[in-house]
Each structure stands twice: as C-alpha cells, then as structure tokens.
Amino acid sequence: MSLVTCRSLIKVYRVGSSEVLALQGLDLDIDAGEMLGVVGASGSGKSTLLAVLGGLTRPTAGSAMANGLDLLGCSDRDRERYRRREVGFVWQSSHQNLLPDLTATENVERPMLLDGRSGRRERAADLLAAVGLGARVDHRPALLSGGEQARVAIAVALATDPALVLADEPTGELDSATTAEIFEVMRSLNEERGVTQVIVSHDPDLVDHVDRVVGLRDGRTSTEMRRDANDDVTNAVVVDDVGRIQLPVEVMEQLGIDAGGGRLVVDMVDGAARIRSVADDASRPSGSDTER
Numbered sequence: 001m002s003l004v005t006c007r008s009l010i011k012v013y014r015v016g017s018s019e020v021l022a023l024q025g026l027d028l029d030i031d032a033g034e035m036l037g038v039v040g041a042s043g044s045g046k047s048t049l050l051a052v053l054g055g056l057t058r059p060t061a062g063s064a065m066a067n068g069l070d071l072l073g074c075s076d077r078d079r080e081r082y083r084r085r086e087v088g089f090v091w092q093s094s095h096q097n098l099l100p101d102l103t104a105t106e107n108v109e110r111p112m113l114l115d116g117r118s119g120r121r122e123r124a125a126d127l128l129a130a131v132g133l134g135a136r137v138d139h140r141p142a143l144l145s146g147g148e149q150a151r152v153a154i155a156v157a158l159a160t161d162p163a164l165v166l167a168d169e170p171t172g173e174l175d176s177a178t179t180a181e182i183f184e185v186m187r188s189l190n191e192e193r194g195v196t197q198v199i200v201s202h203d204p205d206l207v208d209h210v211d212r213v214v215g216l217r218d219g220r221t222s223t224e225m226r227r228d229a230n231d232d233v234t235n236a237v238v239v240d241d242v243g244r245i246q247l248p249v250e251v252m253e254q255l256g257i258d259a260g261g262g263r264l265v266v267d268m269v270d271g272a273a274r275i276r277s278v279a280d281d282a283s284r285p286s287g288s289d290t291e292r
C-alpha cells in the first residue's frame with residue numbers, strides 16, 4: 001500500500017522578484033514499511049522534497065498525498081497536526097535535533113508532551129533501548145558522542161509513533177563506521193517496528209542499507225537503484241507517465257547532447273529500445289533499414 005504518492009509535484013520558491021524551481025514535476029511512490037534512500041547533487045531538491053513530505057512547506061502544484069492527507073489542498077491546521085503527529089524528523093546536526101539542556105530521556109519525551117500524550121517515560125525508555133542507548137538515558141547531549149546523539153535523535157523522531165520518518169543527511173557529520181551503525185539502527189527499526197523511512201544521504205553504501213535509492217536531478221526522480229535477488233545493484237532510469245526519461249549525464253555526453261538539449265533517434269532492435277544521435281543516423285547509408 002502506498003503511504004506517499006507524489007505526481008508532477010512542483011515547488012517554486014519566490015525570492016524577491018525571482019523564482020527558484022526546486023521540484024519540477026516529481027513523481028514518487030513510497031510504500032508503507034519501505035525504507036527509501038534519496039541521493040542527488042546539491043540543489044537537486046532533496047531537502048525540498050523532505051520539507052514537502054514533512055508538511056513543513058506547501059507544494060506549489062501537482063499532488064502530494066501522505067498518509068491520506070492532501071499536502072497541497074489541506075488546511076494549515078491539518079498540515080500542522082500532520083507535522084506534529086505523523087512525521088518524525090532527523091536532521092544532520094545534533095543542535096537541530098536535540099535541546100542541549102534536556103537529558104536524552106527528556107528530549108524523547110518532548111514531542112509526546114507537545115502532543116499531549118501519556119505514558120511518556122515508558123515509551124522514551126523503550127525507544128532509547130531500541131536505538132541502543134539504554135545506559136545513557138540521563139545524559140545531556142553534550143556528554144554523548146556524535147553517534148549517540150544521532151541515536152537519541154532517531155528516538156525523538158519516533159516519539160509520537162509517526163507514519164513517516166524523514167532524515168536529511170542524518171550521518172553527514174559522522175565517520176563511516178558510525179554511519180554504518182546508525183543506518184543499521186534505522187534498518188532494525190524499519191524491520192522490527194515497520195517504520196517507513198526516507199533517508200537523504202551522500203554515503204556511497206546507502207544502497208546496502210535501504211530497500212531502494214532514488215536519484216534526484218533538477219527536481220525530478222531520474223534514476224532508481226536497488227539490490228536485486230543476486231545481490232547485484234541495478235541502476236534503472238525512471239520513465240514518467242508520459243514516457244519522459246532523464247538520460248544519465250555520461251550518456252548525454254557520449255551522444256553529444258549538451259545542456260541546451262537536442263534530438264535523438266529512438267528505435268527498437270530485438271526488443272530493446274536503442275537511442276542514438278541524429279548524426280549517427282544521417283551518416284548511415286540511406287535506406288539501410290528498409291533494405292535489410
């Protein structure tokens with residue numbers, strides 16, 4: 001079942017009199033219980049996508065449904081409630097995730113307090129044990145290592161039992177060994193508690209820890225990577241509902257297509273679509289296709 005559905009999603013930021021197109025017709029489905037990775041160059045729209053899915057900002061056009069809520073058409077009040085209850089965020093740095101004057105336990109209790117929930121102490125203890133922080137629950141963030149702070153941040157994100165956890169470069173300040181540990185904590189929460197997660201990361205091993213990695217380019221999903229049954233990584237190009245694809249940059253270069261765009265010849269050869277440059281096509285002997 002789809003928890004998140006984005007269709008032709010557009011987000012325009014207005015800065016003074018100019019406009020920035022951050023999402024340019026993005027299509028994406030996320031299943032309930034899925035662990036999704038998101039990659040892409042700086043400026044490709046990763047954080048904007050998370051901000052939209054988290055109800056932090058309203059998309060400009062298209063559609064975005066999350067856990068049954070229409071994120072474009074809903075009221076501010078519904079969006080605020082969704083953000084408080086149905087979404088958990090993990091940011092890159094500890095000071096964005098945790099309040100320095102509160103202990104680990106108090107930090108995890110806070111979202112529950114803001115949402116008026118009971119049973120806070122027990123749930124905080126349970127979550128801190130689940131992220132492997134059982135022994136340090138009364139420490140303030142400054143006394144915890146970077147990896148421990150990230151674990152607390154994950155517990156905070158899960159506090160209200162949200163439908164969706166969104167993590168924007170959660171391991172960006174951690175070394176590679178700690179990064180792998182944090183991904184494994186997130187994976188175990190996904191497997192044992194069915195938490196749906198979206199993780200933006202530049203870690204080259206991301207695909208080993210998640211179900212699927214989508215690549216964003218210019219505010220659209222352009223590629224999709226996953227491990228197949230043989231444990232090989234397949235890297236597929238995404239085709240949208242009207243047949244548009246984004247060619248990988250290397251392929252564009254080899255075909256002589258620059259940033260201004262161009263034209264290519266597409267034909268079917270033995271059941272495979274072949275894409276080649278118009279120049280190649282013109283240089284072929286005329287009529288060769290019909291004479292075969």
Ligand SMILES: Nc1ncnc2c1ncn2[C@@H]1O[C@H](COP(=O)(O)OP(=O)(O)O)[C@@H](O)[C@H]1O
Nearest residue numbers: 013015020022041042043044045046047048049
């Ligand atoms: N609050 C904002 N106001 C104006 N432009 C923004 C804002 N946030 C992001 N952008 C622009 O939107 C585009 C996508 O940014 P972002 O979603 O942060 O990408 P990423 O996280 O992949 O680096 C960039 O061109 C960025 O400069």
Ligand SMILES: [Mg+2]
Nearest residue numbers: 046047048168
């Ligand atoms: Mg970003």
